[in-house]
Amino acid sequence: MEWANDGKTRGGVLAHLERLEIQVNRSRKNLEDLQRAQAVESALGTKIHKLRCLRDELRAEAKQRQARVKASTVNVEPDQTPEISEQEVAKRRKENVKAILQAYRFTGLSGKLTSRGVCVCISTAFEGNLLDSYFIDLVIQKPLRIHHHSIPVFIPLEELSAKYLQTNIQHFLFCLCEYLNAYAGRKYQADRLQSDFAAFLAGPLRRNSLCNLLSFTYKVEPRGQSFPFCARLLYKDLTTALPTDVTVTYQGTDALSSSWEEQRASHENLFFSKPLHQVFTSFARKGEKLDMSLVS
Amino acid sequence: MDETLAEFIKRTILKIPMTEMMTVLKAWDFLSEKQLQTVNFRQRKESLVHDLVLLCEEKRASVHDAALLDIIYTQFHRHQKVWDVFQMSKEPGEDIDLFDMEQFKSSFVKILRRALRNVTVSFRDAEENSVWIRIAWGTQYRKPNQYKPVYVVYYSQTPYVFTSSCQLKSNIPLLGQALTVASNHHKIVKMDLRSRYLDSLKAIVFKQYNRNFETHNTTVPLQERTLELDIHMDSRIIHENRIEKERVQRVTQETFGDYPQPRLEFAQYKLETKFKSDFNGDILAERKEPLRCLIKFSSPHLLEALKALAPAGIADAPLSPLLTCIPNKGMNYFKIRDK
Numbered sequence: 156m157e158w159a160n161d162g163k164t165r166g167g168v169l170a171h172l173e174r175l176e177i178q179v180n181r182s183r184k185n186l187e188d189l190q191r192a193q194a195v196e197s198a199l200g201t202k203i204h205k206l207r208c209l210r211d212e213l214r215a216e217a218k219q220r221q222a223r224v225k226a227s228t229v230n231v232e233p234d235q236t237p238e239i240s241e242q243e244v245a246k247r248r249k250e251n252v253k254a255i256l257q258a259y260r261f262t263g264l265s266g267k268l269t270s271r272g273v274c275v276c277i278s279t280a281f282e283g284n285l286l287d288s289y290f291i292d293l294v295i296q297k298p299l300r301i302h303h304h305s306i307p308v309f310i311p312l313e314e315l316s317a318k319y320l321q322t323n324i325q326h327f328l329f330c331l332c333e334y335l336n337a338y339a340g341r342k343y344q345a346d347r348l349q350s351d352f353a354a355f356l357a358g359p360l361r362r363n364s365l366c367n368l369l370s371f372t373y374k375v376e377p378r379g380q381s382f383p384f385c386a387r388l389l390y391k392d393l394t395t396a397l398p399t400d401v402t403v404t405y406q407g408t409d410a411l412s413s414s415w416e417e418q419r420a421s422h423e424n425l426f427f428s429k430p431l432h433q434v435f436t437s438f439a440r441k442g443e444k445l446d447m448s449l450v451s
Numbered sequence: 452m453d454e455t456l457a458e459f460i461k462r463t464i465l466k467i468p469m470t471e472m473m474t475v476l477k478a479w480d481f482l483s484e485k486q487l488q489t490v491n492f493r494q495r496k497e498s499l500v501h502d503l504v505l506l507c508e509e510k511r512a513s514v515h516d517a518a519l520l521d522i523i524y525t526q527f528h529r530h531q532k533v534w535d536v537f538q539m540s541k542e543p544g545e546d547i548d549l550f551d552m553e554q555f556k557s558s559f560v561k562i563l564r565r566a567l568r569n570v571t572v573s574f575r576d577a578e579e580n581s582v583w584i585r586i587a588w589g590t591q592y593r594k595p596n597q598y599k600p601v602y603v604v605y606y607s608q609t610p611y612v613f614t615s616s617c618q619l620k621s622n623i624p625l626l627g628q629a630l631t632v633a634s635n636h637h638k639i640v641k642m643d644l645r646s647r648y649l650d651s652l653k654a655i656v657f658k659q660y661n662r663n664f665e666t667h668n669t670t671v672p673l674q675e676r677t678l679e680l681d682i683h684m685d686s687r688i689i690h691e692n693r694i695e696k697e698r699v700q701r702v703t704q705e706t707f708g709d710y711p712q713p714r715l716e717f718a719q720y721k722l723e724t725k726f727k728s729d730f731n732g733d734i735l736a737e738r739k740e741p742l743r744c745l746i747k748f749s750s751p752h753l754l755e756a757l758k759a760l761a762p763a764g765i766a767d768a769p770l771s772p773l774l775t776c777i778p779n780k781g782m783n784y785f786k787i788r789d790k
Contacts, residue, residue, distance in 0.1 A: 267665050304658065361551070363551070368550060
C-alpha cells in the first residue's frame with residue numbers, strides 16, 4: 156500500500172470519510188424528515204376521516220330534524236293557528252266514527268239504536284253484488300216485539316219470530332238473513348236471465364214471488380237450429396239460491412237423438428250446480444266459439 | 452160477433468174517458484197499430500166508439516177479449532169498486548209453497564166450472580207476481596152476466612186476497628173454495644177491512660205503510676224535529692200553551708209516525724154495551740140489556756183526519772186505541788161488547 160503523505164491523499168481518505176459521513180447524516184435526516192412527514196400525513200388522514208364521520212352524523216341529524224318539523228307542520232291547521240280547538244278534534248272523530256258505522260252495512264247485518272230499541276238492517280248480496288236492504292225495527296221490552304219492518308210478506312217472518320225471537324235473537328236474525336239472502340240471490344238470477352239472456356228464451360219466464368219455481372223454454376243458440384228445451388227449476392230449500400229439483404225436457408213427439416239426449420242431461424247438471432245466469436253465459440260463450448270455428 | 456157482445460164492448464169502451472182512450476186501447480193490445488190509425492180520435496165520442504166496435508167485429512173479438520178490456524178499465528179505475536180483504540191460512544207444517552201461476556189458473560177455473568157451468572173467468576198478470584181475475588157469474592140456465600163481474604186480486608205466495616164487493620152473495624163460498632184450493636191453502640176468512648183504495652189495503656195487510664227506518668245513513672235525526680208552529684216566524688206572535696202543544700205533537704208523532712197514512716174512507720164501530728153514566732138515577736143507566744148502537748166515522752182520508760184531531764185541539768192526545776189501532780190490526784169494522 157502506498158502511503159501518500161501529501162495533502163491530497165490525506166484530504167482524500169478522511170475527506171472521503173467526511174463526505175460519506177455527511178452523506179449518511181444527510182440521508183438519515185431525509186429519512187427522518189420523510190418519516191415525520193408520513194406521520195403527519197397519517198395523522199391528517201385520520202383527522203380527515205374523523206371529520207368526515209362527524210359531518211355525516213350531523214347531516215343525518217339535520218335531515219331527521221327537518222322531517223320532524225315537516226310532519227309537525229302538516230298536523231298544524233292550514234290557517235296556521237298553533238292551537239287546534241277541542242271542538243274540531245271531537246267533530247272530526249265523530250265524523251270518522253259515523254263513517255265507520257255507515258260502512259257496517261257492507262257486513263250484511265248492521266243496526267242503529269233507536270229511542271225504543273234497535274233498528275236492524277239486513278243488506279243482501281249475491282256473488283259480490285250488493286242487493287236490497289231490509290229493516291226490522293225492534294222494541295226492547297219484555298216481551299221483545301217488532302214495531303215495523305220492510306220484510307216482504309212471503310218471507311215466513313211470523314214463523315221465525317214465533318220460534319226464535321223471544322229465546323234466541325241471534326238465531327232469529329241469522330235465519331232471517333239466510334232466507335233474505337237466498338231470496339235475493341234467486342231473484343237476481345231470474346232478473347239476469349230475463350234481462351240479459353232474453354234472446355235465448357223462446358217464451359216468457361214463469362216465476363213467482365219467492366222465485367222458488369222457474370219455468371222457461373230456451374235454446375242453446377239464439378239464432379241457431381238447436382232444439383228448444385223446457386226447463387223447470389224448483390227451489391225447495393228456501394235458504395239456498397241453487398235449485399233442488401231440475402227437469403229439462405224436450406217438447407216434441409220424436410225421440411231425441413243421442414247427442415241431444417247427452418246435451419239435455421248435461422244441461423240438467425249445469426242448472427243444478429251453477430247459478431242460472433252463469434249457465435247461460437257459458438251457452439253464449441260456446442256459441443261464440445262455434446261462430447269462430449265457422450268463420451275460420 | 453153477437454149483438455149482446457157488441458153491446459157489451461160498446462158500453463165498456465164508452466166508460467173510458469177520452470183522455471185515457473189511447474192508453475187503454477194500447478194496453479189491451481187487441482186492435483193493431485194499423486187499425487187504430489184508421490180511426491179518427493178527434494170525432495165525437497159516440498162515433499169514435501161506433502168505429503172501434505166495428506173494428507172489433509172485423510177482428511172477431513170474443514167474450515174473453517171483451518173481458519180483458521173490462522179488467523184493464525177496472526185496473527185504471529180501481530177506486531170505483533169497494534174492495535174486501537180475505538185471509539187464507541195453511542195447516543201448520545205444510546210443505547214449501549211452490550206456486551205455479553199456470554197451475555193456479557187452471558185449478559181455479561176447474562173448480563168454478565165444476566160447480567157452475569155458466570161462468571166466464573179471465574186472468575191478467577200484473578206487477579209483483581200478482582194476477583187480476585175477473586169472474587162473470589151465470590146460473591145453471593142463464594149465461595153469465597157480464598155487467599156484474601167480481602174482481603179478485605191475488606199476490607202469489609201471500610195469504611191475502613182482495614175482492615171487489617160482490618152483490619151475488621151466494622157465490623162467495625164457491626169463490627173462497629176455488630181460491631183456497633188453487634193456492635194450496637186450507638182455510639179462508641173474511642177480514643173486517645174494506646175500502647175503495649186497493650193500494651192502501653195492500654199497504655195495510657202487507658205492513659208496507661211505514662217505510663221510515665232509522666239508519667246511520669239518514670241525515671236528519673228524528674228527535675230534532677222542530678215544532679210545526681214556526682215560533683221564529685214573527686216575534687209579535689206568542690204561542691200560548693207551547694209546552695202542551697209540543698206534548699201533543701210528540702204523542703201524535705209517536706202514534707201515527709211521519710209517513711203518509713194509508714187511505715180509508717170510514718171506520719165503523721158496532722157497540723153492544725151497557726150504558727155507562729155518571730148521573731145516578733138516569734133512565735138509561737137502569738137498562739139491563741146492552742144498548743145497540745152504530746158509530747161510523749167517515750172521511751175522504753180517515754187516518755189523516757184522525758192524525759190531525761189532537762194537533763187541531765178537537766180531541767185529547769193520546770187518541771183512543773180503538774181509533775189508532777186501525778192500520779196495525781188491519782180492521783176498520785169493530786164489534787165492541789162488554790167483557
